[in-house]
Amino acid sequence: MTTADDNRATDPQDTATGPAPGAPVARRSSAVRTIGVVALATLAGAVAGALALYGMNRLPGNAPQGQSVASVPAPAPSGAAADPACAGTVERVRAFAPLAKGELAAIALASEPRRLPPLTFTDASGKPVTLADFKGRVVLLNLWATWCVPCRKEMPALDHLEKRLGGPDFAVVAVNLDTRDPDKPRAFLSEIGVNSLAFYSDPATKTFQALRGVGRGFGLPTTLLVDRDGCEMAYLAGPAEWGGADAEALVKAAIGAGRADAAGSSSAASR
Structure with missing residues (x-):
């Protein structure tokens, strides 16, 4: 059935x-x-x-094998960067906080007194240069590399900013981190017509590592606005339109914020 x-x-x-x-x-x-x-x-x-x-969290591109930052856990910001002597910088930054807008809306203004660690790189002739050599000037420190596409795009803007405001009170210090073929970044800058920026390089990427150690170097481009005494005024991870009106207004405010103090220090030293 x-x-x-x-x-x-x-x-x-x-x-x-x-x-x-x-x-x-x-x-x-x-x-x-x-x-x-x-x-x-x-x-x-x-x-x-x-x-x-x-280029976040690593140094890709032409970095030698084993030098990638991606394989190393990101360290916590070091307390060694804190410096009570930079408290006045934080107060001055608050005055121009409204200028962190538009093309610079992503910039982080200093909210605690921080001094950058000693940074050493070389100039176009291979001579050692330190951030301390720029004492007395406001500095826009930028770390870049030719393999970093956003870096390449913002170099003309940085060159424009240096051309507009560079002088005894301000300098754009763009440090190249290419680890191979030292002629490549020079050729690139020449090809795109960058002629106002001084050439600085750090093929050992020590500046990047030093900033990373205090929570300020997790990718490229990395840019910091530093006052006349080496205290951090602002920090930006990633690119920005540094050649625009927003950037110029903020940098001018940063220059003016420390000018009175610098004049007072010079007057006291001459007595």
Whole structure:
């Protein structure tokens, strides 16, 4: 005698995993899983693209093998950067906080007294230069490399800012971090017509590592606005339009903020 079970077993739509009515459910589950995998892959690709674009958390490109920052856990900001002598800088920065807007809306103005660690790099002739050599001038310190696309894009803007405001009160100090072929960054700057910026380099990336040690070097470009005494005024991770009106207004305010103090110090020293 034929039973319902017999009919179901011989149904050509049956499979080893169950009867035919369950198959559409399995297909739907598989489709959902596939869509999920594709979505995750797309998200991962977007994140990877963003990290590559800004060079965040690593030194990619032409850095020698084993010199990537990605493999090293990011250290916590060091308390060694804190300096009560920089308290006046924080007060002065508050006065021009409204200028951190527009093209510079992402910049972080100093909210605690911080002094940058000793930074050493070389000039165009290979002579050692330190950040302390710029004492008495407000400095816009920028770390860049030719393999960093946003860095390459902002070099003309930095050159424009130096041309407009560079002098005894202010300097753009752009330090190149290419670790191979020292002629490459020079050639690049020449090709794009950068002629106001002085050339500085640090192929050993010691400046990047020193800033990273105090929580200020997690990708390229990295830019810091430093006052006449080496105290941090502002910090920006990533690119900005440094040749625009917003940047010029903020830098002018930074220059003016410390000018009275600098004049007072010079007068006291001459007595």
